[in-house]
Amino acid sequence: MLNGPELPEAIRLSNGLTVIHKALPTPVITVDVWLPAGAIVEPEGCDGVAHFLEHLIFKGTERLAPGDFDQLVEAGGGLTNAGTSYDYVHYYLCAAVEQLPQLLDGLAELLLRASIPDHEFERERQVVLEEIRQYEDEPDTVAAAALWAAVYGEHPYGRPILGSVESLEAQSSESMRQFHRSYYRPEQMTLVIAGGIERDRALELAEQCFGDAASGSATAVMGDRLVATVTRPTQPAPPLVSTDLGGISRHALALPNVEQPRLMLAWPGPGIDQAEVAVGLEVLAVILCGGRLARLVQDLREQRRWVQDIDCDYNLLREGGLFTLTAWLDEEYLERAEDCIRQHLRDLANSPISSRELERAQCLLNNDFAFSLETSEQWADLLGYHHTVATLPLALAYPQQVLQWNAEGLQALAQQYLSPEHYTAMVLRPEETDLQSSVD
Amino acid sequence: MTETLASPASTDQLPQRRVLANGIVVLVKPNPTADIIAARLFMRGGSGWETADDAGLTNLLAALLTRGTENFSSLDIAEQVESVGAGLGTDAATDYMLLSLKTVSADFAALLKLAGEILRSPSFPQSELELERKMILQNIRSQREQPMAIAFESLRQLMYGDHPYALPGLGTEESVAKLDQVQLRAYHQRHFRPDNLVISIAGRIDIDDAIAHIEEVFGDWVAPPEPLAQLTLPAVSTQPSRTQQEQPTHQAILMLGYLGATVSESGYAPMKVINAYLGNGMSSRLFVELREKQGLAYEVSTFYPTRLEVAPFGAYMGTSPENAAKALKGLHHEVKRLCDAPLSDEEVEATRKKMLGQYLLGKQTNAQIAQVYGWYETLGLGLDFDDAFQAQLEQVSAADIQETAAKYLQQPFVSLVGPQNVLTELEAIELG
Incomplete structure (x- = not known):
């Protein structure tokens, strides 16, 4: 990692659109267009419109009938898709180099x-x-949504990205067009072109396809959303059962098709303006759950055998992320396992981790990073995400940030963010189980 | 910038192939782009060898390989892998067992050595067996939380009857509860031998270095004198029928299954075209007709995995209860339509191009490259299977497709999951 890859520059076209080009030795090209128009910009009562618009984008323009673009991409051997998150929405296609002019033109037409x-x-x-119905049949998705709602409350991160039947029924084609006009502007777009293409040719194509779109005021027609701050847990929506016991906000959720109880714990953390802190929390996640030697895996799964599996993650979001920990276990171990997890958090706060553990975690994260930059698609994703949600240089700063953390710093970080006394806990279990037993 | 374009990883070149004295087949595809190496070690065997009594044996064995050897404990093994941030995992499949390795180039030799110890001298410690058993049983239960998985599981049992392809790779709660060390050792003794092993490598390494490392680790492994066991499976003798599982779900899951061509039959290439035409991507027939034009589903697709034996072909979707009847008729109509009328030449050509392009997109990472070629070798398809298959594709006509559909896709096995009132409503629908 000493001679890391070079950071490409962000180039502005005259209408404000950003182009990022990354040359790679491959006959494949990935085009990835990023917009900060994720669920976070949705006005009140419009849950799900960012994602719904992502679907509607593929429904054509005056020039392209619905399905024409899909046909064009796939009949040429390529593939296209899109994704919506809280902080962004992005549209990508992968294809052979020679297809690019035609496909880029089509994608620009759809988006603009x-x-x-x-x-x-x-x-x-x-x-x-x-x-939405399909996700309602997935216990993990339902439970995660309930957990996020419990932590983030009224903040948009507490709302489902897909929206609800009610919020979608409340939309009209005109309200969706307004949302599109407000947020899908060239000065909001980042176009990444990665793969086997020279820089000049990439820029020329970008100018040809996107250059004639007029820039304009980005004033949101639907009204600006005030940036709410991440708050402590508030009232969750039914069918949650919750009790707040001092610093621990407890919730239980029972679903009919659950076979295996889960214990989910969550701690709010920093946003993208403290990306280096977020990286530190990722290191702590590896110390706790990254591999068979990690503390919680070793203790709870391998030694005590109270859990079938245990995992944790830091989910970085622009306005404030979430450290989540999930254990799959039988009902009888719920309490003991949680106590044990809290003891491990106390250990993290009370004594520095060994240099051996630290090096292992750093090596794992940095190798994962190196392993995740093999394809043009992975590169486009990394560059587009960072330019849209964070800053472009952060895209390649990761390995250095990982190495900057030392045992004392991580100990302080655990003290600050992973309190054994203040967190949100959610138990997911089969519907038949008596709910009262979990909250007494 | 130009220098980065000057040395493309030659994706159109086949890997080099060598056979060692003890029978190990080595495939190496050098790719200097990044400082990493991916390897796939295929041991022929797999869950196709299992019976209802020992279902899940390959999966359990794969899981236990990394949990103890003659010289190393589970912790020792984890230490060697995790301390260098490498990836070492094992998997069981229908026709083989797999050990996957991913390292930065400098660590490759050490990790390959560990892989050698793991494959040659596993000890299957009883305590680790109990832990893995517990984890697998949980995994089996969690499959029942997923309506699609329930539908597929029921469909497979219905389609394959007494044939081992009916068995779930994870095993059943009954079989996994009984698996023991004696069975694990016998399985290892039978299948784990050098003349049954394919090692496929892609990344920053050349063939001579790769061979030298492999010789050092595996060179003294001698194949036993008895010939390799050959698998003879019963013919699949089921007749199309229906199964349904009542679940309090928000969506009904509709799945149609058909017994499809093996990889060596002439129906294989046409059936791959049918699979891509109906179910692959946003321009596919099912997506356009049932999702884009009728709004009946979010997920609607097909599957047709490559198998040495009779392969399952399936078409499936999830839909809301009030649309289930319409959706089931529509899904069936789209498959049946292929039996009754030929596709246009344009449709065939567009599908063919779609498939060829996706072969390119599916061989980008070192891990993908090592996997694809190792798998061709393991199944006995030959390294030039890509070219051979592409040549076959060129030959597939609209008439071949209709003929293949008429032969294999006449009468479906049907698997349904959903609330009781939906299942009752669907019972009345004839799919002739």
Whole structure:
């Protein structure tokens, strides 16, 4: 990692659109367009519109009939898709180099001039409602949503990205067009072109396809969302059962198709403006759960055998992330396992981790980073995400940030963020179980 | 910038292949782009060898390989892997067992040595066996939380009857509860031998270095005198029928299954085209007709994995209860349509291009490259299977597709999951 890869520059076209080009020795090209128009910008009562719009973008323009673009990409051997998160939405395609001019033109047309015909709007809403139903049948998704709602409360991160039946039924094709006009502007877009193409050619194509889109005031037609601050747990929505016991906010959720109880714990953490702190929390996540030697895996799964598995993650979000810990275990071990986890958090806060543990965690994270930069798709994702949600240089700063942490710093970090006395706890269990037993 | 374009990893070149004296087949695809190496070690065997009594044996064995050897404990092994931030994992599949390795180049030799110890001298410690058993039983239970998995599991049992492809790779709660060290040792004795091993490597390494490392670790491993066991499986003799599982779900899961062509039959390439035409991507027929035009589903697709034996072909979707009847008829209609009328030449050509492009996209990472070629070798398809298959694809006509559909896709096995009232409503629908 000493001679790390070179950071590409962000180039502004005259209409404000940012282009990032990364040359790679491959016959494949990835185009990835990023916008900060994720669920976080949704106005009140409009939960799910960012994601719904992502679906509607593929429904064509005056020039392109619905499905034409998909056909163009796939009949040329490529693939295309999109994703919506809280902080961003992005649209990407992978294809052979020679397909690029045609496909880039099509993607620009969709993004800049989506027409959202009324009948397509109605039908696609049914598709998104099916997507919601499908996720309602996945216990892990339902439980995660409930946990995030419990932690973030009224903040947009507490709302489901897919929205709800009610919030989607409240939309019209015109409200979706307004949302599109407000947020899908060239000065908001980052276009990443990664793969087997020269810089000049990439820029030329970017100018040709996106250059004639007029920039304009980014004033949101639907009204600006005030940036709320991340708050301590507030009232969750039913069917949650919750009790706040001092510093621990407890919630229980029972679902009919659950076979295996889960214990989920969560701690709010820093946002993207403290990315280096977020990296430190990732190191702590590895110390706790990254591999068979990690503390919680070794103790709770390998030695005591109270859990079938245990995992933790730091989910970095722009306005404030979430450290989550999930254990799969039988009902009888719930309490003991949680006590044990809290003891491990006390240990982290009370004494520095060994240099051996630290080196192992750093090596694992940095190798994972190196292993995740093999394809043009991975590169485009890394560059587009950072330029849109953080800053471009942060994209390649990760390995250095990982190495900057030492035992004392991590100990202080555990003290500050991973309190054994203040957190949100959620138990997911089969519906038949008596709920009262968990909250007494 | 130009120098980075000057030395592309030659994706169109086949890996080099050598056979060692003890029968190990080595494939190496040098790729200097990044300072990493991926390796896949395939041991032929797999859950295709299992019976209802020992279902899940390959999976359990794979899980236990990294949990103790003659010289190393579970902790020792984890220490060697995790201290250098490498990846070492094992998996069981229908036709083989797999050890996967991913390291920075400098650590490769040490990790390969560990892989050698793991494959040659596993000890299957009783205490680790009990732990893995517990974890696998949990995994089996968690499958029942997923409506799609429930539908697929039921469909497979219905389609394959007494054939081992009916068995779940994880095993059943009954079989996994009884698996023991004696069975594990016998399985290891039978399948783990050098003349049954394929080692496929891609990354910053050349063939001579790779061979030298492999000779050092595996060179003194001698194949036993008795010939390799050959698998003879019963013919699949089931007739299309229906199964349904009542679940209090928000969506009904509809799954149609058909007994499809083996990899060596002439129906293989046409059936791959059918699979891509119906279910692959946003321009696929099922996606366009059932999702884009009718809004009946979010997920609608098909599957047709490559198998040495009769392979399952399936079409499936999740839909809301009130649309289930319409969706089931629509899903069936789209498959049946292929039996009744030929596709247009344009449809065939577009599907073919889609498939060829995706072969390119599916061989980008070192791990993907090592996997694809190692798998071709393991299944006996030959390293030039890509070219051979592409040539076959060129030959597939609309008439071949209709003929193949008419032969294999006439009458479906049906697996349904959902609330009781939906299942009752669907019972009345004839799918002739």
